[in-house]
Amino acid sequence: MRDFAALFAALDGTTKTGAKLAALTAYFQSAPEPDRVWTIALLSGRRPKRSVTATELREWAAGAAGLPLWLFEESYAMVGDLAETIALILPAPLHEDEPPSLDQTIRALMALTGQSSEARREAILRVWDRLGQTERLLFNKLITGGFRMGVSQGLMTRALAQATGVDEAVLAHRLMGDWLPQHTAFADLVAEDTATGLGSRPYPFALAAPLEDGPETLGDPQDWRAEWKWDGIRGQLIQREGAFALWSRGEELITDRFPEFAPLADFLPRGTVIDGEVVAWGADRPLPFAELQKRIGRKTVPKRLLLDAPARLLAYDLLEDGGEDIRPLPYATRRARMEAMVAALPAGLPLGLSPDIAFAGWADLAAIRATARAAQAEGLMLKRATSPYFVGRKRGDWWKWKLDPWSVDAVMIYAQAGHGRRANLFTDFTFAVRQGNELVPFTKAYSGLTDAEFAEITRWVGKNTLERFGPVRRVKPELVFEIAFEGIQESPRHKSGIALRFPRMARWRRDKPVDEIDTIEGLRDLLNVARG
Amino acid sequence: MADPVLTFTDRGIYCPAGDFFIDPWRPVDRALITHGHSDHARWGHRRYLATHQALPVIRHRLGQIDAQGIGYGEAFRIGGVTVSFHPAGHVPGSAQIAVERDGEVWVVSGDYKVEPDGLAEPFAPVRCHAFISECTFGLPVFRWRPQAQVMADISRWWAANAAAGKTSILGAYSFGKAQRLMAGVDPIGPILTHGAVEETTAILRAQGYALPDTIRAGQGVDAKTHPGALVIAPPSALGSAWARKFGPVDEAFASGWMAVRGIRRRRSLGTGFTVSDHADWDGLNAAIRATGCERVFVTHGYTAPFRRWLAEQGYDAGIVATEFGDDAEEPLPEVAE
Ligand SMILES: [Zn+2]
Ligand SMILES: [Zn+2]
Numbered sequence: 052m053r054d055f056a057a058l059f060a061a062l063d064g065t066t067k068t069g070a071k072l073a074a075l076t077a078y079f080q081s082a083p084e085p086d087r088v089w090t091i092a093l094l095s096g097r098r099p100k101r102s103v104t105a106t107e108l109r110e111w112a113a114g115a116a117g118l119p120l121w122l123f124e125e126s127y128a129m130v131g132d133l134a135e136t137i138a139l140i141l142p143a144p145l146h147e148d149e150p151p152s153l154d155q156t157i158r159a160l161m162a163l164t165g166q167s168s169e170a171r172r173e174a175i176l177r178v179w180d181r182l183g184q185t186e187r188l189l190f191n192k193l194i195t196g197g198f199r200m201g202v203s204q205g206l207m208t209r210a211l212a213q214a215t216g217v218d219e220a221v222l223a224h225r226l227m228g229d230w231l232p233q234h235t236a237f238a239d240l241v242a243e244d245t246a247t248g249l250g251s252r253p254y255p256f257a258l259a260a261p262l263e264d265g266p267e268t269l270g271d272p273q274d275w276r277a278e279w280k281w282d283g284i285r286g287q288l289i290q291r292e293g294a295f296a297l298w299s300r301g302e303e304l305i306t307d308r309f310p311e312f313a314p315l316a317d318f319l320p321r322g323t324v325i326d327g328e329v330v331a332w333g334a335d336r337p338l339p340f341a342e343l344q345k346r347i348g349r350k351t352v353p354k355r356l357l358l359d360a361p362a363r364l365l366a367y368d369l370l371e372d373g374g375e376d377i378r379p380l381p382y383a384t385r386r387a388r389m390e391a392m393v394a395a396l397p398a399g400l401p402l403g404l405s406p407d408i409a410f411a412g413w414a415d416l417a418a419i420r421a422t423a424r425a426a427q428a429e430g431l432m433l434k435r436a437t438s439p440y441f442v443g444r445k446r447g448d449w450w451k452w453k454l455d456p457w458s459v460d461a462v463m464i465y466a467q468a469g470h471g472r473r474a475n476l477f478t479d480f481t482f483a484v485r486q487g488n489e490l491v492p493f494t495k496a497y498s499g500l501t502d503a504e505f506a507e508i509t510r511w512v513g514k515n516t517l518e519r520f521g522p523v524r525r526v527k528p529e530l531v532f533e534i535a536f537e538g539i540q541e542s543p544r545h546k547s548g549i550a551l552r553f554p555r556m557a558r559w560r561r562d563k564p565v566d567e568i569d570t571i572e573g574l575r576d577l578l579n580v581a582r583g
Numbered sequence: 584m585a586d587p588v589l590t591f592t593d594r595g596i597y598c599p600a601g602d603f604f605i606d607p608w609r610p611v612d613r614a615l616i617t618h619g620h621s622d623h624a625r626w627g628h629r630r631y632l633a634t635h636q637a638l639p640v641i642r643h644r645l646g647q648i649d650a651q652g653i654g655y656g657e658a659f660r661i662g663g664v665t666v667s668f669h670p671a672g673h674v675p676g677s678a679q680i681a682v683e684r685d686g687e688v689w690v691v692s693g694d695y696k697v698e699p700d701g702l703a704e705p706f707a708p709v710r711c712h713a714f715i716s717e718c719t720f721g722l723p724v725f726r727w728r729p730q731a732q733v734m735a736d737i738s739r740w741w742a743a744n745a746a747a748g749k750t751s752i753l754g755a756y757s758f759g760k761a762q763r764l765m766a767g768v769d770p771i772g773p774i775l776t777h778g779a780v781e782e783t784t785a786i787l788r789a790q791g792y793a794l795p796d797t798i799r800a801g802q803g804v805d806a807k808t809h810p811g812a813l814v815i816a817p818p819s820a821l822g823s824a825w826a827r828k829f830g831p832v833d834e835a836f837a838s839g840w841m842a843v844r845g846i847r848r849r850r851s852l853g854t855g856f857t858v859s860d861h862a863d864w865d866g867l868n869a870a871i872r873a874t875g876c877e878r879v880f881v882t883h884g885y886t887a888p889f890r891r892w893l894a895e896q897g898y899d900a901g902i903v904a905t906e907f908g909d910d911a912e913e914p915l916p917e918v919a920e
Contacts, residue, residue: 063844064854118723119895125888126724131845139724139842188844474845 052150054082055090056186062200071202075210084237085154091240092232094207096301098196099233102163103171105133105195111172112137115179128522131474134191141187144180151178157193158233205443215241223255223442227298251296251304253287254324254370254378255442259432259449266413266433266452276382276436277408277416279428280451281365282340282538282552283330288312288364290319291374297329305329308346309362311401318396322374325366325389326440327405332363337427340552341540365405366393367432370440378440385440423454429537430454456535457577458557459569463530464490466512467523469497469505476505477512477524480556482534484547486571490528493547493574499535499556508559531568533558539577549574588664588682588689589715591880591903596691596715600663600684603632605691608906615666617693618677619644619758622907632659634668636704637676639786640758655704671695672706673860674759675792681709689713690874694883694907696859697866700730702763702792708873715880715903716871719861720839721889727839727863730767737856738769740835745772745811750829754818754836758783759860761815764837765795773809775800777816777825806830839863871898883907 061074079087092098113123118140130136151159156178163171175194182190208226212219225240262269269275285300295316297306306312309329330337342360346352369389370378377385386407393404408431410416420431430453438448461482469478479497483490500508508530518525535557542550590597595607603613610627617623617633619640624633626645633641635652642650655678658665668678673694680691688711695717699705727733737753744751755761757779765774765784774797776784781799788794798804800814806829820826821834839859840846847855862870871879871893881889882903893900 116723119892122723122888122892125885126722129722129885130724130843135844136724139726470845474843 052153052156052182052186052189054078055086055153056183056189058082058090059189059200060185062202066201068206072206072210072213075202075207076213079211079214083152083154086152087237088232088235088240089153089157091207091211091226093193094200094202095204095226097232099157099161099193100164101194101196102160102166103175103194107168107172108133108137108175108191108194111175112141112179115176116140116142124521128468129474131468131470134188134195137191138184138188141179144182146181148181150182150186156190160193161233211241217241220255220442224252227253227255251289251291251294251298253289253296253298254376254440256285256287256300256326257368257441257449258444259451260444260446262433262450262452266416266450269433269450272410272412272416274436276386276434277410277419278367278405278432278434279408279423279426280430280432280453281328281330281337281405282427282429283328283337283343283365286327286329286364287370288315288319288323288325288327290316290321290323291371292321308352310352311357311361312364314400315364315402318400320373320392322371323392324369324371325364325402326368326370327364327366329362329364331360332401333427337363337365339427339540340538341542341550361401363401363403365403367405368440380439381437382434382440383436420452420454453537456537456553456557457539458533458535459484459574459577460531460560460563460567461493461534462490462528462565462568463526463532464492464528465523466508466526475509476502477509478505480532482532483528484569484571484574485566491547491571493545493549493571494534494536494551494554496532496534496554496556500559504559528565531560531563531565532556533560539574541578547571547574549578585687588684588687588713589691591905595905596903598661598664598682601661601666601682603661603666604628605680605682606693606905606907613661615680616641617671617680617691618674620674620694623693632666634676634678636790637678639790640676640783643782643786669709670704670707672697672699672703675703675762675787675790677703679709681711687712689715690876691715692717692870694719694860695862695870697862697870698727698730700763700767700860702766702794703759703860706870708870711874711876713878713880714871714874714876715882716867717861717907718867718881718884718886718889720859720863721867721881721885721892723864725839725842725859725863726865727842727857727859730858733856733858734764734767734769737764737767737835737837737858738771740833740854740856741768741813742771744833747831747833748810749831749833750806750810750812750814752814752816752821752826752829752832752834753856754821754834755780755815755838755858756860757817760837760858761817762787762792762794763860764858765797765815766793768813770795772811772813773798775804775809775812775814777814777820779817780815800829806832 058074058078062071065071109123113120126140127133127136163174178190179187208219208223212222287298289296296304297309299305331342338360346356366389369385372388410419423430433450433452435448461484463480464483465481466477467479469476481492481495483492512524512526515527516524534554536551536554538552540550594609594611596605603615604611605615606617606623607614608625613630614628615632619637624641631648631650632653635654638650638652653659653668655668655670658667664682664684667681671677671679671693673696677693679693682689690709690711692715695706697706741751755764761780762784774795776797776799778799784794784797818836826832835854835856837856837858839861841855842857878899879893880901880903882905886902890900890902
């Protein structure tokens with residue numbers, strides 16, 4: 052744990068990328084090898100299965116500190132981070148000696164699975180009693196998950212490349228996919244040769260940057276290709292010898308959620324990797340995202356969903372063709388090879404091309420973009436015809452040109468403190484619109500304002516609290532905000548009957564009195580627009 | 584039952600039998616002042632009473648005032664009560680004020696800190712019946728490490744910066760915290776000060792407090808003339824154009840709030856040192872226990888949870904709303920009151 056705690060302290064103590072990179076590189080050269088593997092796993096979002104619940108942790112920690120649970124909760128509300136709250140309230144360790152390694156710690160935690168509550172409590176208390184404060188914080192984070200050390204996977208990969216001399220792109224590819232840290236040796240993870248078969252491993256996704264100025268800034272329209280920006284699940288479909296897999300952008304294997312794709316395993320040529328969007332498909336265009344969402348988080352997909360909202364993959368790029376990695380080829384070439392490949396498939400498969408949108412010039416394209424909602428799209432994608440399929444977010448070759456979001460004016464009725472760096476500010480708000488003389492809550496939002504605005508609102512909340520429910524305050528309905536969002540759906544689960552997609556605060560409308568906010572009827576009208 | 588010795592009014596804590604206020608926030612005839620921070624020593628009262636040690640800074644800040652000094656532990660009769668001032672350990676000259684009427688003692692803590700810091704007169708508990716206690720850090724997550732350990736961390740940070748050719752800029756409140764830091768670090772190089780810090784430092788040094796030599800940063804005094812320096816400045820100077828003039832710099836902030844990682848990160852500061860002039864959770868509890876009191880009124884901080892905690896410990900505990908705490912060491916708006 053000691054090297055890991057030192058790494059954490061170094062990363063936490065700086066906001067500079069260069070310093071973080073240096074700390075990580077040094078760690079990957081000097082820490083015990085099994086610890087390196089776990090660190091890579093944690094920084095790429097793989098964490099051991101939970102063997103202790105958050106509720107147990109709170110109770111054990113409060114007990115060890117001799118504090119009532121309510122005081123623990125008050126402390127947690129202030130700190131905003133469970134692992135840190137526990138590290139701060141525990142009494143000083145009595146037996147602080149050489150702490151176990153990260154590998155030993157995680158394996159010991161995994162071994163707790165299935166043991167009695169008493170046995171697990173004793174084991175955790177024993178560890179707490181041996182660790183200093185930073186190590187305790189990290190140990191608690193191993194249990195609660197949510198490891199964010201301010202390091203992106205890209206930065207971690209770069210440090211690993213510097214530490215080992217292995218090519219960064221090779222490592223990025225290697226780290227994706229389904230390896231398990233408890234069964235993987237560091238040497239295998241960073242081995243130079245890749246001949247042992249790629250299996251079902253996906254390529255790192257290329258990401259588009261938002262186009263903020265008009266497309267005129269991109270130069271000659273002839274150099275660009277356009278298509279719809281779909282509102283679905285970005286996915287990579289792998290068809291290789293002995294492997295058929297669908298990966299989400301979050302590196303999650305989602306093959307099982309989409310049983311209707313199974314026939315593709317029989318018909319796609321071996322050595323094919325497609326980048327595309329999984330959507331729920333109506334007669335001739337996608338259904339709203341909510342239809343797709345219904346099957347996320349389910350183990351099995353009910354038959355009715357397969358019938359009502361069948362999934363379809365809209366292909367927009369070909370990364371591997373006939374077993375050849377064609378990512379370095381120009382986009383236009385890859386697109387042509389993809390079209391040829393799809394044309395050779397039999398009819399009736401749940402796979403189609405994401406259409407290439409022809410346009411005469413930027414003004415023409417702007418007019419097409421305005422019709423995106425009718426096509427059930429969020430806007431347009433622009434790709435440079437000569438661009439290779441790059442790794443990660445490289446500005447300049449791929450752009451997303453989204454529609455301007457929708458917005459409503461609403462009043463804040465509840466406020467809650469934020470987490471992490473905003474632990475001391477009220478940043479999570481619930482908003483309401485009018486229904487006759489009443490206020491109907493319809494969405495939460497917690498981003499879009501500056502720190503200074505949050506600070507001002509925090510002071511206001513202090514003076515205008517009507518009621519407290521734990522960390523939540525009911526406040527005077529006085530502050531009006533413009534809430535922007537990307538989509539709207541019917542939702543019987545919500546009191547308002549609607550749910551917004553990506554709501555955020557676009558602006559604090561200090562100029563607007565509460566009696567001029569929007570109404571629930573107005574929101575329902577938008578629902579009809581969304582339905583087309 | 585007799586009238587309470589102290590009452591709580593919208594001008595401040597009031598003693599009816601002596602007709603005076605303690606740290607009032609609106610103009611009054613007679614004000615007893617615990618210490619020189621601006622949320623306690625305000626302008627506009629007709630007469631002031633404070634410790635001899637506190638007066639120079641108060642005079643410097645408030646200008647021409649009608650003020651009388653008193654020694655620690657000295658009994659002073661006002662109307663029907665006897666008042667006395669006792670060290671609070673918060674900043675140089677700071678005091679708790681005890682008010683006694685016919686054997687019944689009430690103590691107003693002002694701001695206080697239990698751990699001796701080598702500069703402020705060390706906190707001395709006063710036996711009393713009722714104790715009015717601040718609780719700026721009245722949650723169990725606030726527990727300070729011994730000062731010597733934190734000072735060693737700060738010295739190491741300074742040395743590492745100096746070795747890397749960087750100026751160390753340390754943000755700290757200009758009265759109390761700043762002087763405590765300059766007195767506590769290992770002087771491995773010159774200590775430069777922001778003007779606001781230097782003025783208070785000069786006053787305290789003239790009073791006889793043991794402070795190292797400092798140099799006011801400014802014309803002709805910068806990173807070129809004093810490489811590897813430690814610059815002590817008010818928190819507002821961090822990240823400013825003034826701070827950037829020192830060339831490559833590393834900035835840090837010294838405050839009790841730095842104990843919480845989320846707060847430290849919110850200020851986008853890599854380095855935060857947990858140094859507070861207020862009592863931590865254990866200090867608050869120990870101080871209250873040491874008074875032997877039955878009644879506690881809490882103010883200035885996490886009053887609601889701290890009051891409930893004290894009530895569960897068997898105290899007759901209440902909350903007093905005051906206007907303290909807008910200044911001394913709270914760089915951040917508070918969530919819990
Ligand atoms: Zn103070
Ligand atoms: Zn104060």
